[in-house]
Amino acid sequence: MLLHELRKQVLDASLNLVKYRLVTLTGGNVSGRDPITGFIAITPSGMEYEGLTPEDIVVMDAEGNVVEGKWKPSVDTGFHLHIYKNRRDINGIIHTHSTFASCFASLHEEIPCVLTTLANEVGGSVPVARYTPVGADEMGPAILEAIGDRRACLLANHGVVSVGPDVRHALVAAVMLEDAAKAYFAARSIGEPVVLPESEVQKARELFLNQYGQKN
Numbered sequence: 773m774l775l776h777e778l779r780k781q782v783l784d785a786s787l788n789l790v791k792y793r794l795v796t797l798t799g800g801n802v803s804g805r806d807p808i809t810g811f812i813a814i815t816p817s818g819m820e821y822e823g824l825t826p827e828d829i830v831v832m833d834a835e836g837n838v839v840e841g842k843w844k845p846s847v848d849t850g851f852h853l854h855i856y857k858n859r860r861d862i863n864g865i866i867h868t869h870s871t872f873a874s875c876f877a878s879l880h881e882e883i884p885c886v887l888t889t890l891a892n893e894v895g896g897s898v899p900v901a902r903y904t905p906v907g908a909d910e911m912g913p914a915i916l917e918a919i920g921d922r923r924a925c926l927l928a929n930h931g932v933v934s935v936g937p938d939v940r941h942a943l944v945a946a947v948m949l950e951d952a953a954k955a956y957f958a959a960r961s962i963g964e965p966v967v968l969p970e971s972e973v974q975k976a977r978e979l980f981l982n983q984y985g986q987k988n
């Protein structure tokens with residue numbers, strides 16, 4: 773089977789979206805790009821994640837032609853392809869409709885960087901991409917305009933997109949963003965959250981990139 777490891781990573785991330793309650797039923801989608809072949813592995817359209825196997829993940833080329841796979845790829849394939857085409861640094865993309873982040877997407881309100889976890893995992897405040905209908909060609913450009921150097925953005929009236937150098941990093945950004953959105957939502961209901969100064973955002977991000985975890 774072509775790109776077994778990448779397909780497994782896409783499937784594992786999808787199952788984690790279910791585990792962390794970021795998707796319901798067949799919502800959301802996950803993809804990863806193999807930096808060597810340039811092929812993209814993406815979740816199939818309209819199928820619940822539990823019960824899928826790596827073979828069910830669709831492999832396609834950069835133009836969206838299916839290279840291997842028995843199912844139709846995600847309906848959001850267009851914006852995944854557009855992001856990969858324009859950002860060589862991104863090799864993992866996750867889209868969800870996670871509740872608290874989508875709450876701010878429905879308000880067209882960016883989530884300010886009020887928690888160090890946002891600085892660490894997303895790179896600062898979470899911007900909002902302008903509204904585009906689901907599946908529209910404009911979706912990819914709207915996401916790229918908004919996301920800049922962040923690891924995630926909100927999609928106005930829709931949900932969330934997170935990205936990373938691989939699928940695992942995109943998953944971490946999606947999970948941590950929802951967690952921070954929940955805390956921000958709660959804080960807003962009892963007071964006015966304090967936004968971290970830019971210098972602190974930078975410090976938190978650098979600490980995470982250079983020292984956190986088990987890196988040598």
Ligand SMILES: [Zn+2]
Binds near residue numbers: 800930
């Ligand atoms: Zn969606």
